[in-house]
Amino acid sequence: MRKARLRLELRHDRLTVAVGDDSPAPVVLADPGLDPVRAGKGLRMVAQLAKTWGCVADEIEHRKTVWAVLVTSGRRT
Numbered sequence: 001m002r003k004a005r006l007r008l009e010l011r012h013d014r015l016t017v018a019v020g021d022d023s024p025a026p027v028v029l030a031d032p033g034l035d036p037v038r039a040g041k042g043l044r045m046v047a048q049l050a051k052t053w054g055c056v057a058d059e060i061e062h063r064k065t066v067w068a069v070l071v072t073s074g075r076r077t
Helices: 042-049
Strands: 004-011 014-021 052-058 063-071
Touching: 042 063
Parallel strands: none
Antiparallel strands: 004 014, 014 063, 052 063
16 A cells, blocks of 8 residues: 655745655656546646646655645735
8 A cells, every 4th residue: 555645834825735655656747638537637737736846756765755836825814
């Protein structure tokens, strides 16, 4: 069973979301013309919504973390 990790960090008007898993496989931004059942669109949504995003591989631990920075409105209720 794969383990997943989630980290959320809010600083000023930036929300950083990081999701890690125990797979060393690199992430691939799916071609929008591909079959959505065979090519997930999650990373494409992240790329469209995020100010910036990326992936960090840990080759020693054989896992990776995908992170994204989202801009918030800056207002708190």
